[in-house]
Amino acid sequence: MSKDKIVRMEHGAGGEAMQTLIRDVILKNITNRSAGLVGLDDLDDGATINIASNIHDSERSDEIVITTDSHVIKPPFFPDSNIGRLAVSGTVNDLAVMGAAPLALTCAMVVPEGFELDSFEKIIRSMNAAAEEVGVPIIAGDTKTVDRNGLDSIIINTTGIGIAYEVIRDCGLCPGDRIILTGTIGDHGISLLAHREGFDLNTDLVSDVAPLWNMIRSVIPIRTIEGKPAISAMKDPTRGGLAGALNEMAQKSGTGIIIDQKDLPIRGSVSSACEMLGIDPLEVANEGKAIICVKDENAEEVLSIIRKHEYGKDAAIIGEATDSNSGKVLMRTTIGSMRYVDTPTGDLIPRIC
């Protein structure tokens, strides 16, 4: 069978191969792709359902936001966290970067026969702790089992329903907007890889998995002097890393992006592990970070509020949107040269989330 006719690991890696699969096979075959302002075609962090038209109240502009993620991370327990906290955080974060307060989560688990009940319970407790952090109830779920030959580890889908008074898109970037990253890159991917493969990184690096709603909600109301929203776009740099997310934002917004390598928050341990392994930290998945694009006049205010939060203490302004180089991401390197930062093509680290 030709290589082209089967699903490859890259098809689930958040890079170009996945984007092509989603566009050419999924979008092409689905007739009804929208129920509100943001539909499937937007390929944003989630989609929206218009409330006004469904409850026959044309005054309302708020939207229900919905997002879903299945988690296949292996192993399910990793430094400082586990798949339960990951599943809740990932879904809360996709709602948060759309400007949506989480209203409820669902939890659908597929469990291999033989999975330890103790571990199962620990996972549920971690889901609960993460959900409690942001005050979101878990209201429905599903439990399926698979024979031990059919599946090697637990899979958890979390779907989140939120409400946004003003939806924030990943395509709203304007030239001149400043780009804030809420913390260090690569912690999740590198710590998972080191743990799984048994590398000794000589550090206590742990995953950054965290539910960001409490932090993000604190900056959503901020306005410009003219009364417009300070935040023009948001996205969480998960699979595909910072490189993938910034490229998507630049392409969808029709702006360029320029970032400064010297301003990129990155831990020494991550940087040296990436160098050793030949991995670009910009392409490594994060699970507790957000890219927040803000109007220049609000950048310092937003940054200082974000930094007050536990999950944002390493936040930094890493760059800005430009008129030139539309759809592209450029980086000024520490040695002073400029390089393009491309969308990752394939899979750096499989089963990372």
Added chain:
Amino acid sequence: MSKDKIVRMEHGAGGEAMQTLIRDVILKNITNRSAGLVGLDDLDDGATINIASNIHDSERSDEIVITTDSHVIKPPFFPDSNIGRLAVSGTVNDLAVMGAAPLALTCAMVVPEGFELDSFEKIIRSMNAAAEEVGVPIIAGDTKTVDRNGLDSIIINTTGIGIAYEVIRDCGLCPGDRIILTGTIGDHGISLLAHREGFDLNTDLVSDVAPLWNMIRSVIPIRTIEGKPAISAMKDPTRGGLAGALNEMAQKSGTGIIIDQKDLPIRGSVSSACEMLGIDPLEVANEGKAIICVKDENAEEVLSIIRKHEYGKDAAIIGEATDSNSGKVLMRTTIGSMRYVDTPTGDLIPRIC
């Protein structure tokens, strides 16, 4: 390790083992379990989010309904259908039996490396066809891949968001209500088993997988002479079969249920296969059937409307709710004796949905 400390196949089988796991491990550890009228504690087909409190409009009584199911059926293609149609139908049906019009679906796929892209596309097309049947858009999703040693077949989670002007519960049954079953039992489970195990049933039995919203919506508005809803309770008899669903309804409603074996719609091929295999057809999963409990005065009207629909042509009144035998299901057999119909304990047919 003791048998009690690991997940067994029965934990995902829709019977008592699963119910115990959900209650003792999941519910016990989740602090916030409700966002509206129906929460996790109700263990209904889905849960609800109160609109009024979220949009600050206290006049509204409608609720957003949310339900989720992961599908692990093996093989993914089975007589007359596939996992894509199953995933959409299953979720549409859980919304429908709660009285909710589907507003949007999400689709999260976990695909093993090496899965044929042709099959993947066929599955997406079937999802689309089922979604189109009931006019529901698919607005968001997720795509993950797993190495071929980690997973043997595609897994699809569908989460559905609907809106109900009046939520219908599975606990609303009252003594005297009549119980309508919308068609023959066991078609899905037995056709899948025969196909998978290569039994020759000497028939063209196929799965009953179907999205039931168009049929169910036609009876939701029906009222009693006094103006009350004709439908007191609904549920889809999936895993655990008719036996599982009726027991749940009887227990939650605090009524007894008595059904008549002679009135149970069942195909000859299903009945003889069940006899041959020693399986009780009442415990076999259905994927295109609903149990509709109605006030006695409306029973014939509801039945005749259901029968006009393609998916309801074999519908029948199979029994009624009783004051006596609270929480129990009794069956008058064709030979005239009475027997208890219990909640199935474990797994009859694994990976059936």
